[in-house]
Amino acid sequence: MSEEKPWSEDRLLVLVEDDEAFARTLKRSFERRGYRVLTADNQAALNALLESHNPQYAVVDLKLAAESGLVCVQALHAHDPAMLIVVLTGFASIATAVEAIKLGASHYLAKPSNTDDIEAAFARSAGDASTPLAPRPTSIKTLEWEHIHEVLKDSDFNISEAARRLGMHRRTLARKLAKRQIG
Template sequence: MDSARSLLIVEDDAAFARALRRSFQRRGYEVEVCEGLEALPDALEGALPDYAVVDLKLSVGSGLKAVKMLHDRAPEMRIVVLTGYASLATAVEAIKLGACHYLAKPANTDEIEAAFGKMEGDADVALTRRKTSLKTLEWERIHETLVEAEFNISEAARRLGMHRRTLARKLEKRRVS
């Protein structure tokens, strides 16, 4: 990969990865797509990319492991995590593991590219008073448990003390699309 404008996309949704690849190629990036954690070591064999876009929920395992692997291999790489399952818990973990930004899907190429450019946090972000509802607390706890269980829904349901189908319904009901 050319180190000037090279990008690695870690995404198991082939259609989304293809669209993202084309969009970044039109912007002058050399793009490589990796379908998941298993293929990531091979994708990192040659020159390391400067940028990476990682899906949080991969078909096998967590994108958080991909973020850690990428950051350990190239600490200067700008990593943006995309997710349809946004939560405070996973956002914090992604940043701690080396991501520079965390975006909820759908995110377009402009938003992703802007996230690559954000080198520091913004201390002027408006603070809002948001009442924390019981549903919000439940949602956060579910996502903390999903991260701990490496996105294994059956294991997360067991840890939460609920039926797997109940958890799957809750996740589908509040899904960010």
């Protein structure tokens, strides 16, 4: 995306999303709310945008084709530590939520999330110590999913390598992943 001059308004948002239809929809929704939206579908495109723009907001998909959105979160935070970054994912896990926050994300939202959810996350930049603690029973399936996701992340989302580390056949892992949407 090329522009003659960098945008300097205080509502500049960068959207890092590789699903073109979803990116287009989210972009239009934010533009209707008064944001100027720049889009990138991978880390290289994001880096090019950051050379000439200083967004105050970012929405990053965790799973970008062959890349991890966590690398983009890290680049955005390095570019401007005050930027409000929301990670969106259909591949939510405790491990990636913790990593996203450590790398500079303000919030981590599981899909489906909409513009209202994202704007609410931007508005809640500070933590809330009064949030009630509610016991969350963890099922074996949830623990298994979180472990699979952690191994996938550690193997750079290489399914064959993750399957080897998990001690299962690649097709078995692929079937498990197909049951829960990634992205």
